[in-house]
Amino acid sequence: MVVSAYLGIAVVVMFSSGGAAHHHIEGGMAESGRPSVALGKGLWQQHGCGACHSIFGLGGHLGPDLTNVMRRRDETYLQHVIARGFGKMPSYASLTLPEREWLIAYLGYVDQLADYPLQSPWTQAFGYRSNPENPID
């Protein structure tokens, strides 16, 4: 019975509408099929970026959360930091220019999913989308 309940939830989780598929997000992987975003996600995992950085607060704490980094920094700055390193962050000079662009495309995709950190615990306790007039679900 417990196993059946688990399987039911797992099916719901795997087929429920995640934010990107449900809503039309410019550059979202599921909608546009932009390979650069998927490649960027692959690089994010391959180089273990999540060990130090977090997305939606999940991941490492050594560096800043990068959910909305594209709103705070421009692409040139990010290119520079990835290639040269910054503070405790090592240099990833081995990454080619297109690879750095894929990583930045992935961060751009994440940026459009939602705002993090939230600004108030009382009005949006469960999180909200980047456009406050278009709340999730």
Next chain:
Amino acid sequence: MLHSELPPSLPLPARWLYAFSAVTFILSASVGLIASIHYGIPARHADWIAHLRFEHLRPLHLLLAVVAMVAGAMAIHFSLMGRVFSLRNKGEKDGHKSRWDWVALIALSGFAVVSAAMIVSGKGSGREYTPWPGLLTPLLLLSVGVCGVQWLRIIPLGYALSPEGTVLLAIGWSLTFLGFLESQAQVLPWVFLNGVRDLTSQWHGIDTFVAGINVLLYAGMVVLLQPYPKPLRKKFLFGIAAFGLLGTFGHHHYASPQPLFLKYFAFFASMVAVISFVRHMQGFRKQKRTLPGPNRDLFQLLLSAEAWTLVAVGSGVLFAIPQINFYIHGTYLIISHAMGSMIGINLLIIIAAGLHFCGYDKPNASSSLRWGLPILNFSLMLLWIGLTIPSLLKAMERTHSTFQFYQPLVEPWLMFFPLAGVGLFAGIFALCSELLWAAASDRGAR
């Protein structure tokens, strides 16, 4: 026949697995201690450690912790298998022998060694809590699957030993297997290509295998502490526990745009854990504080595990309240919560079970248990208290200032990482070396 009256019947793979679990816990603690220096000591003072890159240390630390817990759960499983067959054969020694035991042991060891080598060489998965390369997951599934099938085949026999423990073990192995399987759902394109769905499914998988391992260890504790077979509890209590175990995954990322119904589901499932908290609290208050005789030291381990269970469940419920989650999510308190659970509960249960089954018999001698346990408890408390301040600082500042602004305010407080880390390493080393010694020597296993 009482459990404690059963003659020696500890299968050899169980001894190996207790030793393997102890070694991997020590290795995990060592890597964790080095990683804590990255956190706690500013970069300018820690050049000497910069070549040990954090993106290798963190996943290695997590891999070793997961392997240590699975090895411990498997060791308890084989110990109980030995007891079940001993009971069936009316006390005959070595009632349980199967080549599949060795298959499970070799698969797990191979998985651990190859995964660790891959992570160190920068070939890990890069995913939180499942840092091993996905291609090696079948080895892990093989070891867990063998144990699950073994236990499902002897359920009627296991019932004679402990109905409740038997059902819990069957559920535990099922959830552990399915959780590990689901944690690799990223191989499905429609999961990988959707960032939010990938996150939700990943955390559902993680929550499930962690719940599975917790259930397995708890089952071991149930059998360990009950001299007489205890009947199954009421079904609704099992239902509530299952709802809590299977439904809390969504609270790990309230802030992401996962479907709102999953967030409400997770919230209600998390709040149901209050019932579990109250029952644990009642049980803890009624609990005797000491036991005479040879089991006294082991009982202290389980008493500590029970106290840390209260902390873990209580903090888990609080952290799942959306308005509190807003502040603590993504802060260091989550690390305290996770480490409190893994070390304070899982490690202590494995040590207690291992020492019991391996025939620990020196209650009055000077033992590393005597100093290891207090140091471990104190260090965990230090971690909780010390990391509360930087966590609150980060929570208050991050909504309106940048990382570059608030991190210098937070950094001095992160010294608690290496400070507590030294104590945790010492405590874990003391307890695990005791288990290692017990597993290696033949002291008349129970």
